[in-house]
Amino acid sequence: xxxxxxxxxxxxxxxxxxxxxxxxxxxxxxxxxxxxxxxxxxxxxxxxxxxxxxxxxxxxxxxxxxxxxxxxxxxxxxxxxxxxxxxxxxxxxxxxxxxxxxxxxxxxxxxxxxxxxxxxxxxxxxxxxxxxxxxxxxxxxxxxxxxxxxxxxxxxxxxxxxxxxxxxxxxxxxxxxxxxxxxxxxxxxxxxxxxxxxxxxxxxxxxxxxxxxxxxxxxxxxxxxxxxxxxxxxxxxxxxxxxxxxxxxxxxxxxxxxxxxxxxxxxxxxxxxxxxxxxxxxxxxxxxxxxxxxxxxxxxxxxxxxxxxxxxxxxxxxxxxxxxxx
Amino acid sequence: xxxxxxxxxxxxxxxxxxxxxxxxxxxxxxxxxxxxxxxxxxxxxxxxxxxxxxxxxxxxxxxxxxxxxxxxxxxxxxxxxxxxxxxxxxxxxxxxxxxxxxxxxxxxxxxxxxxxxxxxxxxxxxxxxxxxxxxxxxxxxxxxxxxxxxxxxxxxxxxxxxxxxxxxxxxxxxxxxxxxxxxxxxxxxxxxxxxxxxxxxxxxxxxxxxxxxxxxxxxxxxxxxxxxxxxxxxxxxxxxxxxxxxxxxxxxxxxxxxxxxxxxxxxxxxxxxxxxxxxxxxxxxxxxxxxxxxxxxxxxxxxxxxxxxxxxx
Amino acid sequence: xxxxxxxxxxxxxxxxxxxxxxxxxxxxxxxxxxxxxxxxxxxxxxxxxxxxxxxxxxxxxxxxxxxxxxxxxxxxxxxxxxxxxxxxxxxxxxxxxxxxxxxxxxxxxxxxxxxxxxxxxxxxxxxxxxxxxxxxxxxxxxxxxxxxxxxxxxxxxxxxxxxxxxxxxxxxxxxxxxxxxxxxxxxxxxxxxxxxxxxxxxxxxxxxxxxxxxxxxxxxxxxxxxxxxxxxxxxxxxxxxxxxxxxxxxxxxxxxxxxxxxxxxxxxxxxxxxxxxxxxxxxxxxxxxxxxxxxxxxxxxxxxxxxx
Numbered sequence: 005x006x007x008x009x010x011x012x013x014x015x016x017x018x019x020x021x022x023x024x025x026x027x028x029x030x031x032x033x034x035x036x037x038x039x040x041x042x043x044x045x046x047x048x049x050x051x052x053x054x055x056x057x058x059x060x061x062x063x064x065x066x067x068x069x070x071x072x073x074x075x076x077x078x079x080x081x082x083x084x085x086x087x088x089x090x091x092x093x094x095x096x097x098x099x100x101x102x103x104x105x106x107x108x109x110x111x112x113x114x115x116x117x118x119x120x121x122x123x124x125x126x127x128x129x130x131x132x133x134x135x136x137x138x139x140x141x142x143x144x145x146x147x148x149x150x151x152x153x154x155x156x157x158x159x160x161x162x163x164x165x166x167x168x169x170x171x172x173x174x175x176x177x178x179x180x181x182x183x184x185x186x187x188x189x190x191x192x193x194x195x196x197x198x199x200x201x202x203x204x205x206x207x208x209x210x211x212x213x214x215x216x217x218x219x220x221x222x223x224x225x226x227x228x229x230x231x232x233x234x235x236x237x238x239x240x241x242x243x244x245x246x247x248x249x250x251x252x253x254x255x256x257x258x259x260x261x262x263x264x265x266x267x268x269x270x271x272x273x274x275x276x277x278x279x280x281x282x283x284x285x286x287x288x289x290x291x292x293x294x295x296x297x298x299x300x301x302x303x304x305x306x307x308x309x310x311x312x313x314x315x316x317x318x319x320x321x322x323x324x325x326x327x328x329x330x
Numbered sequence: 331x332x333x334x335x336x337x338x339x340x341x342x343x344x345x346x347x348x349x350x351x352x353x354x355x356x357x358x359x360x361x362x363x364x365x366x367x368x369x370x371x372x373x374x375x376x377x378x379x380x381x382x383x384x385x386x387x388x389x390x391x392x393x394x395x396x397x398x399x400x401x402x403x404x405x406x407x408x409x410x411x412x413x414x415x416x417x418x419x420x421x422x423x424x425x426x427x428x429x430x431x432x433x434x435x436x437x438x439x440x441x442x443x444x445x446x447x448x449x450x451x452x453x454x455x456x457x458x459x460x461x462x463x464x465x466x467x468x469x470x471x472x473x474x475x476x477x478x479x480x481x482x483x484x485x486x487x488x489x490x491x492x493x494x495x496x497x498x499x500x501x502x503x504x505x506x507x508x509x510x511x512x513x514x515x516x517x518x519x520x521x522x523x524x525x526x527x528x529x530x531x532x533x534x535x536x537x538x539x540x541x542x543x544x545x546x547x548x549x550x551x552x553x554x555x556x557x558x559x560x561x562x563x564x565x566x567x568x569x570x571x572x573x574x575x576x577x578x579x580x581x582x583x584x585x586x587x588x589x590x591x592x593x594x595x596x597x598x599x600x601x602x603x604x605x606x607x608x609x610x611x612x613x614x615x616x617x618x619x620x621x622x623x624x625x626x627x628x629x630x631x632x633x634x635x636x637x638x639x640x641x642x643x
Numbered sequence: 644x645x646x647x648x649x650x651x652x653x654x655x656x657x658x659x660x661x662x663x664x665x666x667x668x669x670x671x672x673x674x675x676x677x678x679x680x681x682x683x684x685x686x687x688x689x690x691x692x693x694x695x696x697x698x699x700x701x702x703x704x705x706x707x708x709x710x711x712x713x714x715x716x717x718x719x720x721x722x723x724x725x726x727x728x729x730x731x732x733x734x735x736x737x738x739x740x741x742x743x744x745x746x747x748x749x750x751x752x753x754x755x756x757x758x759x760x761x762x763x764x765x766x767x768x769x770x771x772x773x774x775x776x777x778x779x780x781x782x783x784x785x786x787x788x789x790x791x792x793x794x795x796x797x798x799x800x801x802x803x804x805x806x807x808x809x810x811x812x813x814x815x816x817x818x819x820x821x822x823x824x825x826x827x828x829x830x831x832x833x834x835x836x837x838x839x840x841x842x843x844x845x846x847x848x849x850x851x852x853x854x855x856x857x858x859x860x861x862x863x864x865x866x867x868x869x870x871x872x873x874x875x876x877x878x879x880x881x882x883x884x885x886x887x888x889x890x891x892x893x894x895x896x897x898x899x900x901x902x903x904x905x906x907x908x909x910x911x912x913x914x915x916x917x918x919x920x921x922x923x924x925x926x927x928x929x930x931x932x933x934x935x936x937x938x939x940x941x942x943x944x945x946x947x948x949x950x951x
């Protein structure tokens with residue numbers, strides 16, 4: 005990719021606890037282009053949230069430790085910056101959208117207070133100007149009667165509106181990259197679609213790049229240009245959305261696809277992936293998916309398969325990628 | 331394959347996130363949450379200190395002879411207020427009794443009070459607090475207003491009032507009187523725990539499977555709500571021991587021939603500061619007993635950290 | 644805060660207040676036995692005094708009317724009269740300033756010391772300072788007021804002669820040791836509570852979100868963490884204040900301060916029932932109103948509270 009906006013290069017994040025060390029992110033690399041939407045798909049514990057928080061450096065360290073890799077914003081390694089410079093980056097160059105707007109907003113201040121605070125502090129403008137800009141922002145993200153909303157407290161807003169407020173705050177400083185961490189997971193289904201549409205339109209209008217973290221394949225496919233699949237802290241498949249969806253090259257991706265309920269299908273039972281996610285405290289050797297993988301052979305037990313190109317722009321970390329059927 | 335469709339049995343908690351993967355024990359062994367609490371407790375130094383002290387005090391209460399005491403009722407008045415010596419390790423009190431013996435025997439009374447107050451408080455709190463929190467509506471209103479009323483009378487003052495009017499009493503009466511004014515605290519705690527537990531995922535799950543009110547209360551909400559209650563109960567033991575000592579010191583609590591540290595302090599006050607040792611020993615034991623239970627409460631609280639109970643389903 | 648909440652909360656005061664006073668009254672007058680004898684302890688009374696007391700409390704009337712007369716008296720500031728004929732309320736007025744000064748002293752120590760301890764410990768978490776503060780506060784909440792009072796009295800009064808041992812004749816200095824006796828324990832428990840509260844709030848998702856927006860950490864903590872931590876702190880401060888105003892019985896006894904608590908004990912020792920009843924009633928009333936104030940304040944701080 006020429007001139008990626010964000011490059012994550014061999015990122016390693018560990019959690020050190022009394023019970024042992026957990027490799028939450030174990031060598032994740034990808035590039036994000038301008039105006040591109042990359043979906044990072046995985047279940048709980050896959051490391052998808054941790055990697056994003058590592059990039060923005062908002063993990064609690066300790067117990068987390070960034071033990072390797074770089075996060076390049078243009079040609080600056082974010083991990084080399086001191087806290088003051090990093091603060092400048094947050095919000096203005098890279099912003100984050102959180103999952104639950106009711107916990108991500110301060111419950112004891114009005115929504116208006118919080119937006120105005122952001123604009124005043126980061127843009128150095130007066131309260132009155134900030135208020136005017138806040139109103140504009142709320143309108144921009146499609147919130148009707150914004151004046152009233154400014155005076156509302158977070159718990160008085162519905163999930164959808166509250167999340168739109170969070171979107172407004174995320175894009176307020178015009179960032180280059182938005183890390184959206186499960187932005188619709190805590191919303192009602194009907195509202196989910198609206199928020200996703202909003203995000204999509206923002207990307208189109210401003211050419212902002214977005215990393216869309218989700219566990220929901222349908223969400224990923226609907227919006228993303230490319231999909232990265234994560235499992236047990238590792239990137240196991242990366243490719244164009246249509247390719248990963250239409251012709252997955254990793255057993256885990258294929259299993260995810262198969263487990264989406266299909267009204268047309270006449271199965272009696274919902275197919276689920278057997279077994280459970282690995283205990284990261286005692287990670288097995290070899291491919292982390294091998295206990296649950298229908299294609300696993302001896303080689304899968306001994307060494308982690310490398311992430312290799314298997315088709316145009318399409319990578320997979322599996323020894324048996326060519327056997328994988330949808 | 332069909333196993334994946336059944337909700338996991340309660341003892342098999344699979345890690346739902348990296349953080350829980352960390353919190354659960356190593357090697358894929360699935361322990362219950364209480365097992366986790368015990369493991370954490372075993373790693374806490376304070377727990378050992380507290381347990382050690384408590385065991386010693388319990389021994390003092392049930393088997394004082396283990397501590398080489400003399401007969402507590404042998405009090406030759408000629409031996410009044412002797413200083414510490416090999417014959418009398420803590421000296422003698424103003425009646426001539428061996429002070430060491432009397433102080434050791436005081437442990438029984440204090441533990442009795444602490445035990446009665448805390449267990450009665452727990453029973454009341456679990457009954458009324460859980461009902462108020464779970465059933466809500468007018469049940470909650472009635473119970474909460476009743477609690478508010480009793481809560482408005484400060485415990486020490488209320489106890490003073492009642493005990494004055496009834497001319498003091500034994501450990502059981504004093505305990506009951508303390509509970510009379512102190513019960514709203516723990517009850518409110520249970521109530522709010524139950525209220526926040528009601529909306530948790532596992533309760534909703536149980537409901538969808540058809541469990542009804544009381545059953546949910548008993549099998550799901552209460553076991554999870556009990557953690558803060560146990561912690562608070564430890565503090566209650568400490569504070570009720572202190573309250574009894576205070577009330578007795580002020581003259582309304584226990585009377586002779588009951589042996590109580592509060593009584594010893596009251597007497598010591600009359601000979602203060604010349605015979606300061608009279609003040610010292612009961613004070614020390616009082617602090618150690620209270621301290622032991624507070625430490626227990628602290629280590630219990632840290633061991634039952636909410637992180638262990640995971641987030642919502 | 645919504646008007647509904649305000650009105651509901653104000654209305655709530657009435658039944659709780661009436662109920663509390665009723666309880667105190669009932670404990671004295673409704674329990675089996677002769678209330679007059681109980682009020683007088685075991686002292687024999689002259690028949691004229693006996694009848695006076697009966698008349699004063701309207702004991703020949705049905706209980707409900709007794710209670711109403713009592714309430715009526717309260718509203719007019721009449722808390723009854725002691726056996727020696729003095730007005731309980733005038734005694735209270737005399738002794739009140741002492742308790743007030745002690746309350747203010749102890750409260751000041753609680754607030755200042757408690758919050759300093761909490762903030763330092765939270766900010767310097769996991770350092771030696773934090774551990775030291777934790778140990779110190781643990782010690783302070785363990786030691787009961789009796790013991791602490793005597794220890795301070797002995798060390799600073801008797802042995803070192805730095806501060807007066809008892810009484811109020813030394814002006815402001817008389818209140819130092821008593822205030823410390825009460826204030827240190829209260830500061831310790833407030834400090835621990837505030838510390839853990841602040842630490843919990845610092846883990847909140849909205850704090851992480853604020854940092855993710857590039858807000859400076861100091862501001863985030865100062866503005867967002869603080870306000871979120873305030874409710875339990877304000878609640879505890881209110882409860883402690885009300886408790887102090889009721890008269891710190893033990894402390895006033897140890898240091899011979901003629902305040903409300905001291906009067907209460909005197910009343911008990913001289914078996915002066917009306918005095919005891921009057922003081923406990925007063926204390927309960929103060930409690931109810933302090934609670935009201937605290938609840939309203941908390942509703943202003945945290946908008947979720949009044950949102951029902």
